[in-house]
Amino acid sequence: xxxxxxxxxxxxxxxxxxxxxxxxxxxxxxxxxxxxxxxxxxxxxxxxxxxxxxxxxxxxxxxxxxxxxxxxxxxxxxxxxxxxxxxxxxxxxxxxxxxxxxxxxxxxxxxxxxxxxxxxxxxxxxxxxxxxxxxxxxxxxxxxxxxxxxxxxxxxxxxxxxxxxxxxxxxxxxxxxxxxxxxxxxxxxxxxxxxxxxxxxxxxxxxxxxxxxxxxxxxxxxxxxxxxxxxxxxxxxxxxxxxxxxxxxxxxxxxxxxxxxxxxxxxxxxxxxxxxxxxxxxxxxxxxxxxxxxxxxxxxxxxxxxxxxxxxxxxxxxxxxxxxxxxxxxxxxxxxxxxxxxxxxxxxxxxxxxxxxxxxxxxxxxxxxxxxxxxxxxxxxxxxxxxxxxxxxxxxxxxxxxxxxxx
Amino acid sequence: xxxxxxxxxxxxxxxxxxxxxxxxxxxxxxxxxxxxxxxxxxxxxxxxxxxxxxxxxxxxxxxxxxxxxxxxxxxxxxxxxxxxxxxxxxxxxxxxxxxxxxxxxxxxxxxxxxxxxxxxxxxxxxxxxxxxxxxxxxxxxxxxxxxxxxxxxxxxxxxxxxxxxxxxxxxxxxxxxxxxxxxxxxxxxxxxxxxxxxxxxxxxxxxxxxxxxxxxxxxxxxxxxxxxxxxxxxxxxxxxxxxxxxxxxxxxxxxxxxxxxxxxxxxxxxxxxxxxxxxxxxxxxxxxxxxxxxxxxxxxxxxxxxxxxxxxxxxxxxxxxxxxxxxxxxxxxxxxxxxxxxxxxxxxxxxxxxxxxxxxxxxxxxxxxxxxxxxxxxxxxxxxxxxxxxxxxxxxxxxxxxxxxxx
DNA sequence: CTTTTGTGTTAAGTTGTTTGACATTATTCT
DNA sequence: AGAATAATGTCAAACAACTTAACACAAAAG
Numbered sequence: 092x093x094x095x096x097x098x099x100x101x102x103x104x105x106x107x108x109x110x111x112x113x114x115x116x117x118x119x120x121x122x123x124x125x126x127x128x129x130x131x132x133x134x135x136x137x138x139x140x141x142x143x144x145x146x147x148x149x150x151x152x153x154x155x156x157x158x159x160x161x162x163x164x165x166x167x168x169x170x171x172x173x174x175x176x177x178x179x180x181x182x183x184x185x186x187x188x189x190x191x192x193x194x195x196x197x198x199x200x201x202x203x204x205x206x207x208x209x210x211x212x213x214x215x216x217x218x219x220x221x222x223x224x225x226x227x228x229x230x231x232x233x234x235x236x237x238x239x240x241x242x243x244x245x246x247x248x249x250x251x252x253x254x255x256x257x258x259x260x261x262x263x264x265x266x267x268x269x270x271x272x273x274x275x276x277x278x279x280x281x282x283x284x285x286x287x288x289x290x291x292x293x294x295x296x297x298x299x300x301x302x303x304x305x306x307x308x309x310x311x312x313x314x315x316x317x318x319x320x321x322x323x324x325x326x327x328x329x330x331x332x333x334x335x336x337x338x339x340x341x342x343x344x345x346x347x348x349x350x351x352x353x354x355x356x357x358x359x360x361x362x363x364x365x366x367x368x369x370x371x372x373x374x375x376x377x378x379x380x381x382x383x384x385x386x387x388x389x390x391x392x393x394x395x396x397x398x399x400x401x402x403x404x405x406x407x408x409x410x411x412x413x414x415x416x417x418x419x420x421x422x423x424x425x426x427x428x429x430x431x432x433x434x435x436x437x438x439x440x441x442x443x444x445x446x447x448x449x450x451x452x453x454x455x456x457x458x459x460x461x462x463x464x465x466x467x468x469x470x471x472x473x474x475x476x477x478x479x480x481x482x483x484x485x486x487x488x489x490x491x492x493x494x495x496x497x498x
Numbered sequence: 499x500x501x502x503x504x505x506x507x508x509x510x511x512x513x514x515x516x517x518x519x520x521x522x523x524x525x526x527x528x529x530x531x532x533x534x535x536x537x538x539x540x541x542x543x544x545x546x547x548x549x550x551x552x553x554x555x556x557x558x559x560x561x562x563x564x565x566x567x568x569x570x571x572x573x574x575x576x577x578x579x580x581x582x583x584x585x586x587x588x589x590x591x592x593x594x595x596x597x598x599x600x601x602x603x604x605x606x607x608x609x610x611x612x613x614x615x616x617x618x619x620x621x622x623x624x625x626x627x628x629x630x631x632x633x634x635x636x637x638x639x640x641x642x643x644x645x646x647x648x649x650x651x652x653x654x655x656x657x658x659x660x661x662x663x664x665x666x667x668x669x670x671x672x673x674x675x676x677x678x679x680x681x682x683x684x685x686x687x688x689x690x691x692x693x694x695x696x697x698x699x700x701x702x703x704x705x706x707x708x709x710x711x712x713x714x715x716x717x718x719x720x721x722x723x724x725x726x727x728x729x730x731x732x733x734x735x736x737x738x739x740x741x742x743x744x745x746x747x748x749x750x751x752x753x754x755x756x757x758x759x760x761x762x763x764x765x766x767x768x769x770x771x772x773x774x775x776x777x778x779x780x781x782x783x784x785x786x787x788x789x790x791x792x793x794x795x796x797x798x799x800x801x802x803x804x805x806x807x808x809x810x811x812x813x814x815x816x817x818x819x820x821x822x823x824x825x826x827x828x829x830x831x832x833x834x835x836x837x838x839x840x841x842x843x844x845x846x847x848x849x850x851x852x853x854x855x856x857x858x859x860x861x862x863x864x865x866x867x868x869x870x871x872x873x874x875x876x877x878x879x880x881x882x883x884x885x886x887x888x889x890x891x892x893x894x895x896x897x898x899x900x901x902x903x904x905x
Numbered sequence: 906c907t908t909t910t911g912t913g914t915t916a917a918g919t920t921g922t923t924t925g926a927c928a929t930t931a932t933t934c935t
Numbered sequence: 936a937g938a939a940t941a942a943t944g945t946c947a948a949a950c951a952a953c954t955t956a957a958c959a960c961a962a963a964a965g
Contacts, residue, residue, distance in 0.1 A: 106952080126912060138953055140914060162911025163961040247868050257868040305736045317834070321733070328836025329712045330872040335833045340826065340864045350866060419747065423830050426742045427724070429735025457747045459757060461654050461664040465737040513921080533943055545922050547945060569942025570930040 105496060108132055112142050113151065113170075113495055114323075117487075118302060122155055122167030143168060149498040150174050151194075151491055170194045175238040175490055179482030180219065181286060182244045184208050184260055184313040187219055189226060190479045191237075194487055196297055201479075202226050208245070211263040212272070220276045234277055239493075241282040241485035242273060243289040243478045245314060247332035253283045256330065259338065259350040259357075260314045280493070282485050286310060287334060288325045289481030290471070291318030294434045296484040298473040305430040308477065309336065311417065311446075312437035313362040313392075314349075318481075319428065337361065339420050356420045360413035362392035362439055368409055369395045379405035396442050407445060414446045418453025425458040425466055436471030436478075443470055512903060515539055519549050520558065520577075520902050521730075524894075525703065529562055529574030550575060556905040557581050558601075558898055577601045582645040582897055586889030587626065588693060589651045591615050591667055591720040594626055596633060597886045601894055603704055608886075609633050615652070618670040619679070627683045641684055646900075648689040648892035649680060650696040650885045652721055654739035660690045663737070666745065666757040666764075667721045687900070689892050693717060693885045694741060695732045697878070698725030700888030701841045705880040712837040715884065716743065718824065718853075719844035720769040720799075721756075725888075726835065744768065746827050763827045767820035769799035769846055775816055776802045786812035803849050814852060821853045825860025832865040832873055843878030843885075850877055 115131055116123055129139040146152040151174055157167030172195040181188040187206045191199045204222055206215055227233055246258025253270025255261065270283045284292075291300075291308035300306040306320040315337035319326040327333050337357035338350050345354025346364065358364055369390050373382045380403045384390050399406035421433060433454075440446060451468050471477045522538055523530055536546040553559040558581055564574030579602040588595040594613045598606045611629055613622055634640055653665025660677025662668065677690045691699075698707075698715035707713040713727040722744035726733040734740050744764035745757050752761025753771065765771055776797050780789045787810045791797050806813035828840060840861075847853060858875050878884045 108952085124912075134952095135954060136913065137915080137955085141952080159962070160911065161963065162909080163913075165912060247866075257866070259866070319834075326728070328869070329838035330836060330868055332866060332868045332872075333834065333836035335836075335866050335869065338866050339830045339833055352864065423746045424834055426746055427726075427740065427831055427834055429737060429740040429742075431736035457759065459654075459664070459666070459739060459742050459745050461737055461739045462735070462742065465739075515921080531943075541921095542923055543944065544924080544946080548921075566931070568932065569940085570944075572943060 106142075108134060108138075109142050109145065109495055110492055112139070113146060113491055116146075116152055116168050117170050117491070118296065118323075119169075120301075122157055122169045124157060124165035124167055126165060128168075145498065146495065149494055151494055170487075170491070172197060174494075176232075176236055177483060177486035177490055178223070178237055178240045179289075179479045179484075179486055180223075180240060180242040181289070181476075181479040181482055182206065182208070182215070182219065182242065183286065183478075184245055187215075187222065188476070188479045189219075189223060190476070190483055191227075191230070191232070192483045192487075194491065196480065196483055196487060198483075200226075200230055201476075208261050209263070212267040212269060216269070216272055216276075220273075223277070234279065237277075237279055238490040239280040239282070239486045240273070240277060241284060241289070241482040241489070242269070243284050243286040243482050244269065245286045245316065247330070247335065248283055248285050248288075248327070249331050250283075250327060253281070256332070259348075280489055282482075282489055284325070284482065284485060285316070285318065285331075285334075286478045287316035287318035288327070289318070289479075289485060290436050290477035291320045291434070291481065292325065292484050293473055293477040293479070293481030294436065294471055295320050295323060297480055298477060299434045299469045299471060300432045303430075303432045305428065306432050306434065307334075307421075307424060307428060307430045308434045308436060308471070309417070309421065309440075310437040310478070311360070311362075311413075311435060311439040315357045315361050315417075315437075317424065319430075336420055336424060339423065341416055341419055356416060360416040360420075360439075365392040365395050365409055365413055365439065366390055368412075369406070372405055372409070377405055379403055381406065392439055396439065399442055399445055410439075410442055410445050411449045413439065414449030415453055417446070418450040419457060421450060421468070422454045422457035422463075425454055425462045429462050430466055433466055433468045434471050434477075435468065436474070438475070440470055441474070513549075515541060515545075516549050516552065516902055517899055519546070520553060520898055523553075523559055523575050524577050524898070525709065525730075526576075527708075529564055529576045531564060531572030531574055533572060535575075552905065553902065556901055558901055577894075577898070579604060581901075583639075583643055584890060584893035584897055585630070585644055585647045586696075586886045586891075586893055587630075587647060587649040588696070588883075588886040588889055589613065589615070589622070589626065589649065590693065590885075591652055594622075594629065595883070595886045596626075596630060597883070597890055598634075598637070598639070599890045599894075601898065603887065603890055603894060605890075607633075607637055608883075615668050616670070619674040619676065623676070623679055623683075627680075630684070641686065644684075644686055645897040646687040646689070646893045647680070647684060648691060648696070648889035648896070649676070650691050650693040650889050651676065652693045652723065654737070654742065655690055655692050655695075655734070656738050657690075657734065660688070663739075666755075687896055689889075689896055691732070691889065691892060692723065692725065692738075692741075694723035695725035695734070696886075696888030696892060697843050697884035698727045698841070698888065699732065699891050700880055700884040700886070701843070701878055702727050702730060703891040704887055705884060706841045706876045706878060707839045710837075710839045712835065713839050713841065714741075714828075714831060714835060714837045715841045715843060715878070716824070716828065716847075717844040717885070718767070718769075718820075718842060718846040722764045722768050722824075722844075724831065726837075743827055743831060746830065748823055748826055763823060767823040767846075772799040772802050772816055772820055772846065773797055775819075776813070779812055779816075784812055786810055788813065799846055803846065806849055806852060817846075817849050817852050818856045820846065821856030822860055824853070825857040826864060828857060828875070829861045829864035829870075832861055832869045836869050837873055840873055840875045841878050841884075842875065843881070845882070847877055848881070 153171040172193040246255035317334035317336040342354035348355035348358035560578040579600040581601040653662035694717040724741035724743040749761035755762035755765035
């Protein structure tokens with residue numbers, strides 16, 4: 092026996108097994124039979140039959156024909172995609188993405204638009220609201236047909252209040268009642284989350300880290316943040332700011348960071364840092380294809396990444412340097428959190444192994460053998476859509492379990 | 499609603515509410531009434547009556563008379579200390595401690611003896627075995643009267659196998675079947691754990707961090723390790739090496755560490771590092787009371803701490819320097835893990851605020867405001883006994899829930 | 906074509922829990 | 936002091952989730 096204390100359930104939940112069964116069905120890509128459910132749940136076949144017939148009656152689950160296994164052909168179960176529709180929203184520093192999907196997380200349509208998060212909550216949310224409504228209208232859809240919406244934003248979340256607290260890269264949003272505002276505008280259940288958390292959820296549910304026990308998702312974009320997942324559960328910490336890897340100090344007297352400190356990871360390897368270093372290098376007169384860009388100050392991380400892909404040496408060096416810093420921070424995280432997988436996503440991660448190789452090398456050097464051997468470091472397979480798909484996963488979760496609870 | 503996915507239970511547990519009720523009773527210092535239990539559990543009074551009468555019948559719980567509250571005087575419930583006895587064992591790098599306690603974690607007797615962990619598992623375990631047997635005999639006690647024993651060791655644990663894997667400070671123990679060996683010798687259920695994890699458990703259950711939602715315990719002794727607790731559950735990570743804060747790299751080209759790397763926190767702020775720096779300082783001829791110690795090489799961290807307490811300036815500087823390094827690493831952990839409390843224990847932490855003040859200052863400077871405001875950093879109130887009492891807590895847990903399951 | 910094997914269903918019994926009435930023991934009001 | 940009020944604990948009947956055990960079903964093996 093290796094038991095520790097039993098976890099006290101936060102909110103006492105009714106038909107627990109029904110919910111667990113639902114998630115098992117949800118996250119079995121090929122479908123799952125009743126008998127396999129009974130094994131996973133530790134229940135008898137008879138009990139599973141009853142639970143499943145409940146779920147089918149509620150319209151959440153449907154039967155499909157599955158593969159053989161020696162005896163009677165098992166009936167496979169999957170979530171009924173026709174059960175309903177959800178939207179996942181990913182609000183980033185410079186863009187907003189909306190994804191419409193069914194209960195199987197099959198994307199029906201997707202739209203992306205520029206947005207400047209510095210304009211504050213009223214302007215941004217009103218924009219997202221109008222974007223949502225015109226987009227749905229264009230598809231002949233309307234809000235009442237959407238069962239729930241999850242929204243990811245790049246800041247620490249106070250879950251109960253539905254707002255952000257002390258966000259480094261979205262000043263002006265502090266304590267603004269985001270969820271309440273959206274609930275009034277859209278009238279359906281809204282879940283507010285951190286973009287890196289949703290990225291982790293997306294990759295865990297439908298991407299590179301499917302079903303991993305302990306997953307860390309690192310979002311490397313303008314800012315750098317991490318989402319931590321333990322047994323498919325988002326870990327938020329005591330005030331919702333867990334996973335703020337971007338503001339770990341790496342160099343005591345390093346460059347100033349937006350958070351007010353110096354030498355943070357974000358100030359050394361984030362998108363802004365890469366752009367800044369590129370501009371400085373061009374100013375110094377180094378040979379690079381970036382020098383063709385005018386005005387000089389308009390160079391962004393995106394240009395550096397494109398140039399690196401095309402073989403520009405300076406750009407490659409800058410990316411590798413970022414990978415080295417990233418690896419140092421991730422090594423600390425690997426020692427502390429001991430994840431089974433680290434998924435790296437966000438805009439900067441689009442370069443692939445050019446960034447990942449130095450990360451892997453540094454993590455191997457700088458973290459304990461037991462931990463570094465157990466972790467695999469990969470790029471996000473959902474690419475720019477990790478957070479959006481995580482929001483979709485969260486929205487589906489809300490819808491399904493809400494219906495399952497009241498039936 | 500802020501629901502995420504539901505956690506799939508690892509081992510399907512029968513009477514879950516009974517176990518939760520037992521722990522609620524266990525960790526209510528003043529006792530708890532049936533009606534309060536019903537509120538916490540989300541059950542009716544009638545159901546609680548049934549559960550409690552089961553627990554009383556099994557001899558695990560007893561009634562005491564509690565305080566008034568307006569109406570009928572509630573009957574308070576507490577764990578029945580006469581239910582049984584357990585032993586908590588804390589194997590450190592240089593010492594082993596055994597604690598005999600009842601089910602209320604009241605210490606009946608305690609013994610501590612020197613031990614050199616480098617002598618390997620056979621020698622050390624045989625020694626601990628003989629120590630246990632002679633100690634119990636001296637008290638007129640014998641092993642069959644002990645219900646369960648928990649043992650903490652300073653290395654990463656493979657829980658299922660009951661052994662350590664790749665331990666930095668206990669070479670020779672790798673893959674040795676510790677739990678099996680002890681089970682053969684003692685014949686009762688054995689739980690093997692990491693010493694820092696048990697320290698966290700001890701402080702959470704009976705010490706500075708009672709009932710904290712997210713607790714980190716940092717053990718600063720010969721080595722440095724952390725135990726992470728989330729809702730009273732030990733977090734072990736994917737291979738049991740979570741919380742290895744001692745081997746975070748702080749200085750790229752710092753001093754060599756036992757783990758094979760350079761510039762680890764442990765190599766900068768651990769007991770060995772403090773001793774080494776003290777010896778170097780004396781060699782350089784700095785004025786300090788430590789220079790009276792002969793031979794020079796026999797100076798240990800313990801002497802430095804004693805000298806610092808007595809006002810020796812050099813020793814104080816060394817401790818503060820360690821505090822600064824410790825604070826840097828803890829700041830990273832606070833950003834990632836966002837704990838509600840950090841408890842600092844272990845031998846070096848005995849100096850108190852001389853170490854804690856620089857830690858607090860550095861954490862405040864180097865971690866995000868939201869996270870650093872939410873965390874309080876304190877010294878272990880159980881002192882050297884944190885890990886031992888955590889082992890006791892774990893052993894009690896095993897006993898109680900084992901009986902509760904089969905009744 | 907029967908047997909074997911794995912899968913799903915049905916009906917009766919068991920268990921943990923709720924419901925609603927009642928008993929118990931304190932404080933507060935008249 | 937005696938009655939009203941309030942909080943706590945218990946009991947018996949009803950209910951819901953699950954198990955047990957027998958049976959029905961569909962494909963592969965003999």
